[in-house]
Amino acid sequence: MFSALADPTRRRIVERLARGSLTVGEIASGFSIAQPGISKHVRILEGSGLISRQIDGRVHRCAIxxxxxxxxxxxxxxxxxxxxxxxxxxxxxxxxxxxxxxxx
Amino acid sequence: MFSALADPTRRRIVERLARGSLTVGEIASGFSIAQPGISKHVRILEGSGLISRQIDGRVHRCAIxxxxxxxxxxxxxxxxxxxxxxxxxxxxxxxxxxxxxxxx
DNA sequence: CAGTTATATAACTATATGGTTACTGACGAG
DNA sequence: CTCGTCAGTAACCATATAGTTATATAACTG
Known part of the structure; x- marks a missing residue:
């Protein structure tokens, strides 16, 4: 969990999620890095237990x-x-x- | 400074220094890694401003x-x-x- | 059905990092 | 002066990490 938060991009993701839940695409639109990169970060955050994901059709909604x-x-x-x-x-x-x- | 403390070995070094100042050799003797590795960590900690070093002859005494x-x-x-x-x-x-x- | 959209996966690249060994230089003891 | 010791430097290696592009999968939309 500590190493998940060690990356500044992931900290920024968590900070944005602190303002409310977001889909993976919405998260990605706030960064200059490509979508697969965001997917990776989200997966790491999810694996560390810091965020949860609710799959709703095509969209994956993430929340702290x-x-x-x-x-x-x-x-x-x-x-x-x-x-x-x-x-x-x-x-x-x-x-x-x-x-x-x-x-x- | 954050990235300096991100490494667990460096955190352990700082924790040991919290008990009192130590020479580079004394620090190294508490770890299983070789002295040049410790030298690197000490240099990083010093560069980040977290510790200071007082050179006394051959020995370098480090303190928080x-x-x-x-x-x-x-x-x-x-x-x-x-x-x-x-x-x-x-x-x-x-x-x-x-x-x-x-x-x- | 075909086409588009949201996300994941795979494969790759570049770079940073922590560690090693070998060597060097400065100091102190005999 | 010579030898041993404390520490730093250099060169190298292995691994992890963050990013990329290209492709796949699955769900909506007409």
Whole structure:
């Protein structure tokens, strides 16, 4: 799922889908890359569980999958906690060193 | 900076550096890949501004760069807001549809 | 039915990436 | 000075990835 979102084109697709569901053709019309390329990206996003597809006759309507979105949010929250902890630790280290050296 | 953190090996390097500064050799000893590979990763991390290097004789001591860490935290926070907004919108859509259909 | 449209699939290309080995240079110890 | 060590550079390799074009399949439309 992380690697699915690593590609900027796929992130843009998801961002567009966040505004509402779209068919594959509608997605493709927003990019300068050819339709088969979009099909690939959509397939990857679908395979990662990030989006779902409802086939309605010829058109495939794509939408963001709420469950996956929840996982994304959870994952980001974990990352946020981790990096903030790193940042805090760096802040402490700076304080320590400024104390030891008599400071700035 | 995002692409620098996209590689799992580089993330692990940063995680180890979060525990304290390390020389290139010390970093390399924690991985199964050869030293020149680590050198490359370190160079990429340094080029992205995520870590800094203090050359002390033969040894190169690496540490996380606080400024970049702040940027990472800011970026993650923006992402968190964005994806939570997407999630909220999806939640509303579900509510709407269940209202319309009389569904559970 | 024939023709058009929406999408997928196949085969290929180009490029980026992560890894390797071999070698080089700088520093420090004896 | 010589030798060993830490690290960087160069050249190369394998693989993955994003894109392409051409073709196939399936559903509408007249």
């Amino acid at each position: 999958a709420p469950d996956a979105m929840q996982l994304v949010c959870d994952w980001i929250e974990r990352q946020r906690r981790f990096w903030n902890a790193v940042l805090d630790r760096l802040g402490d280290a700076v304080e320590d060193s400024t104390e030891r050296t008599g400071g700035k | 760069a606080p400024d970049a860490m702040q940027l990472v935290c800011d970026w993650i926070e923006r992402q968190r807001r964005f994806w939570n907004a997407v999630l909220d919108r999806l939640g509303d859509a579900v509510e709407d549809s269940t209202e319309r259909t009389g569904g559970k």
